[in-house]
Amino acid sequence: MHKQIYEAIAELGNFFQQICAKKLKLDVLNRMRGEIPIILCKLEKIFPPAFFDVMVHLSIHLIDDAILRGPVQYGWMYPVERRLLTL
Amino acid sequence: MLHPDGPYTKFSFVVKLLHIKSFYRISNVGFSAFLDLLSSVFPNCCIPTSYDEAKKVIRALGLGYESIHVCPNNFVLFRKELAKKDACPICKASRWKDGDGRRQIPEKVLRHFPLIPRLKRMFGSKELSAEAQWHKLKRKPVDNELSHPADGEAWKDFDSKYEWFANDARNVRLGLATDGFNPFGKMSSSYSMWLVFLIPYNFPPWQCMEQSNFMMCLLIPGPACSGKDMDLFLQPLVEELLDLWSGVPTFDALTGKEFDLHAAVIWCIHDYPALSTLSGRVTRGYYACVPCDKHPCYKRLRNKICYIGHRRFLPADHIWRRKKDFDGQTEERAQPEEFTHDEYMQQLARVEHVKPGDHPNNKKRKRVEEGQCWKRRSTLWDLPYWSTLKLRHNIDVMHIEKNICEALLGTFLDIAGKSKDSISVRLDLEDMGIRKNLHLKDDGNSSYSVPHAPYMMTKAQISAFCSFIKNVKFPDGYASNLASVLVLMNANYKH
Numbered sequence: 143m144h145k146q147i148y149e150a151i152a153e154l155g156n157f158f159q160q161i162c163a164k165k166l167k168l169d170v171l172n173r174m175r176g177e178i179p180i181i182l183c184k185l186e187k188i189f190p191p192a193f194f195d196v197m198v199h200l201s202i203h204l205i206d207d208a209i210l211r212g213p214v215q216y217g218w219m220y221p222v223e224r225r226l227l228t229l
Numbered sequence: 230m231l232h233p234d235g236p237y238t239k240f241s242f243v244v245k246l247l248h249i250k251s252f253y254r255i256s257n258v259g260f261s262a263f264l265d266l267l268s269s270v271f272p273n274c275c276i277p278t279s280y281d282e283a284k285k286v287i288r289a290l291g292l293g294y295e296s297i298h299v300c301p302n303n304f305v306l307f308r309k310e311l312a313k314k315d316a317c318p319i320c321k322a323s324r325w326k327d328g329d330g331r332r333q334i335p336e337k338v339l340r341h342f343p344l345i346p347r348l349k350r351m352f353g354s355k356e357l358s359a360e361a362q363w364h365k366l367k368r369k370p371v372d373n374e375l376s377h378p379a380d381g382e383a384w385k386d387f388d389s390k391y392e393w394f395a396n397d398a399r400n401v402r403l404g405l406a407t408d409g410f411n412p413f414g415k416m417s418s419s420y421s422m423w424l425v426f427l428i429p430y431n432f433p434p435w436q437c438m439e440q441s442n443f444m445m446c447l448l449i450p451g452p453a454c455s456g457k458d459m460d461l462f463l464q465p466l467v468e469e470l471l472d473l474w475s476g477v478p479t480f481d482a483l484t485g486k487e488f489d490l491h492a493a494v495i496w497c498i499h500d501y502p503a504l505s506t507l508s509g510r511v512t513r514g515y516y517a518c519v520p521c522d523k524h525p526c527y528k529r530l531r532n533k534i535c536y537i538g539h540r541r542f543l544p545a546d547h548i549w550r551r552k553k554d555f556d557g558q559t560e561e562r563a564q565p566e567e568f569t570h571d572e573y574m575q576q577l578a579r580v581e582h583v584k585p586g587d588h589p590n591n592k593k594r595k596r597v598e599e600g601q602c603w604k605r606r607s608t609l610w611d612l613p614y615w616s617t618l619k620l621r622h623n624i625d626v627m628h629i630e631k632n633i634c635e636a637l638l639g640t641f642l643d644i645a646g647k648s649k650d651s652i653s654v655r656l657d658l659e660d661m662g663i664r665k666n667l668h669l670k671d672d673g674n675s676s677y678s679v680p681h682a683p684y685m686m687t688k689a690q691i692s693a694f695c696s697f698i699k700n701v702k703f704p705d706g707y708a709s710n711l712a713s714v715l716v717l718m719n720a721n722y723k724h
Binding site: 154161169171180183186187189191193197199203204206210212213214219220223224 | 373374375376377378379380381382383384404406408410424426428430437438440443496498499500501512513517518519520521526528530533535536537539540542543549554555556619620623624625626627628629630632633636637640649650651653654655657658661664667683684
């Protein structure tokens with residue numbers, strides 16, 4: 143695998159790991175707000191445009207949501223889906 | 230007491246029996262027969278003699294629900310002044326399954342689990358009443374750290390706008406969660422029911438998202454829940470929420486006094502398609518991205534729409550904005566903007582005429598104006614505080630993470646049907662004039678070949694990847710059986 147591709151994906155994975163943390167730090171979030179467009183631009187250089195469906199695009203707004211709401215576990219579907227036994 | 234020497238009261242005995250009944254799915258008749266036998270063998274114990282009697286014992290708890298009949302075409306709910314009507318006043322369809330309505334079997338039933346008694350019961354217990362005030366009285370906020378929704382901007386903003394609400398720690402903040410599910414398991418995939426939960430956010434983090442604290446409010450019947458009909462089903466809930474906003478007298482066990490309980494929904498939790506069901510905001514097409522209201526970053530491709538142009542989120546002087554290898558052009562536009570409050574109101578005013586309900590033979594599709602992002606005005610806008618909320622609908626992190634991961638893996642491993650790479654994708658690249666090495670190659674004789682892309686794995690890499698995944702070990706219950714998935718995948722790569 144090319145180093146360039148590997149790096150972009152690892153950064154994206156790191157981004158999701160950080161945003162799903164139990165406690166979020168405001169300064170870290172503000173730093174990540176600057177990082178996510180760069181990660182997505184790196185992906186845009188690698189993958190063809192059709193790869194970018196709305197789900198990929200939405201990851202850019204996750205930081206703003208997290209600052210408004212607080213940690214991710216208070217606003218995601220995991221508990222609901224587990225309750226309904228679909229997961 | 231059920232029996233003078235035994236540890237069980239009649240009530241706890243009946244609760245356990247009913248639990249066993251629903252857990253092992255014993256039929257009503259079988260359960261009654263079983264109770265009948267028990268009560269005749271032990272005549273001295275006050276065992277109920279049938280299922281109905283057993284249900285009567287626990288009815289006093291107030292955990293019951295209200296069945297509301299629905300018009301078959303989702304125009305009206307048969308409640309209040311319509312409670313006695315036999316047919317829908319708008320579409321004239323009968324409310325009953327059997328034409329003459331003598332046996333009165335309803336066509337569609339919405340189950341409404343009243344919220345107010347549940348919240349009242351919460352304050353009836355000293356422990357729960359104390360826990361419900363945790364967010365204000367016991368929480369120790371740390372600077373620069375978010376660990377509870379109370380740390381979030383949306384919560385603080387709500388507090389500053391409605392100080393009277395924030396002053397009493399007992400006032401409940403709720404999250405509205407909704408999801409469709411399939412009551413028949415894998416037997417039928419065409420029927421889905423919708424559930425609406427309310428989640429109280431007053432509790433400490435270790436209790437907040439606990440499943441036992443979820444309050445189920447509505448059970449919406451299938452077979453399908455199309456967007457605007459959701460408003461109809463939400464009506465009973467919204468009426469209760471309006472009452473709760475103006476205050477409901479409640480007894481607090483902690484102080485031993487009555488007080489006015491207020492509650493507000495501060496945001497909704499759902500997956501991305503359900504966002505449009507619940508809110509009326511479009512989530513597909515050009516304006517699919519909810520926070521990007523004006524000038525969204527979409528691009529029309531040959532057979533779909535993609536959302537590229539993330540350079541717009543970079544600083545204005547970033548070097549990548551001047552490069553041409555992204556989409557063949559430089560980028561000068563700034564980030565997409567959100568609507569202001571007034572623009573929201575304009576958008577919603579334009580769709581005020583959209584009402585729930587649809588005739589089955591009405592198939593006309595209406596053309597939507599350019600820039601119109603809202604399909605209807607959801608009943609949730611009737612809540613007086615709804616327009617002032619900063620975060621109305623959460624974007625679900627779980628599904629985004631899952632879908633991106635699926636797309637990545639599908640493209641890397643080139644799984645048929647999952648891969649985002651195809652011939653038309655390569656043609657798109659040609660249209661935009663970028664990445665010449667990926668364009669289709671003319672082999673002569675009017676046949677073309679698809680060149681290998683750097684983001685696709687070679688066969689050796691795929692088998693190395695599979696054998697790695699096979700050997701990863703997860704804690705019990707954390708992942709499904711990956712080895713069995715791999716067997717399926719290997720079958721695809723045999724050729």
